[in-house]
Amino acid sequence: MKKINIKIRVSNGFETVIGPGKADLLQHIIDTGSISAAAKKMNMSYRRAWELINTMNQSFDEPIVIAKTGGIHGGGAELSDFGIKILNLYKVLIQKMLATVDEEITQINSHLKSWK
Amino acid sequence: MKKINIKIRVSNGFETVIGPGKADLLQHIIDTGSISAAAKKMNMSYRRAWELINTMNQSFDEPIVIAKTGGIHGGGAELSDFGIKILNLYKVLIQKMLATVDEEITQINSHLKSWK
DNA sequence: TGACGTTATTCCTTAACGGGAATAACGTTT
């Protein structure tokens, strides 16, 4: 059993707008309600997580993540309705794309060395 | 008109086995018959081109690029039949994948800022 | 044998990336 892996990124021409890492991060923010907690779950620095989020928020015409400082637990973050929509679009994108190329993936996989 | 761009890479789990850059390089090798000429056309250093090729040759169970030193023009490189097969598989992979998600791409694109 | 142009490989240096620490701002709770 080998471990071929298709990575799909959406770029605006010079930077990734959403891809595997950013989508993962968004999902963890949904789960935890916090940027720092999401980052920790991914073994990612807060600094980097914030950068990814900032890139996304600046790339789209509406914010993806809404963050608040202060308050009951010091603050927190959640996806905007728009952010949820984009994340779901990305998930659908991946699902559809992968569903169509089982044959080609199998063929490429069969020629990959397995010890890596 | 915006410039959304979907990048698809095939990974073996820890490195890219074929993706946009490597596929481009292979095509240029077909066109030029030389690693150095192909690299030059892409504004890529020979050193890097060789690394990409080496990664591919080591990742698959057959060589993708066959290179020769010496001879009439100092040497040269060409894709093996297997390399041509893999490159075509990748092209088909991309074509099929992109063909299925026109709707999602259009939607994401419509929410991307255009000045980037 | 010497010239030629390409592949193959090593070494050094520079640039980019990302982590960690430090700090401020914030708003609720006590």
Add this chain to the structure above:
DNA sequence: AAACGTTATTCCCGTTAAGGAATAACGTCA
């Protein structure tokens, strides 16, 4: 007012990535 935990932001530093230069090896041709 003080404490708390999170976001937001800036600095510094080490690691890694990538480029360039240099050199050897190679096989054909003159």
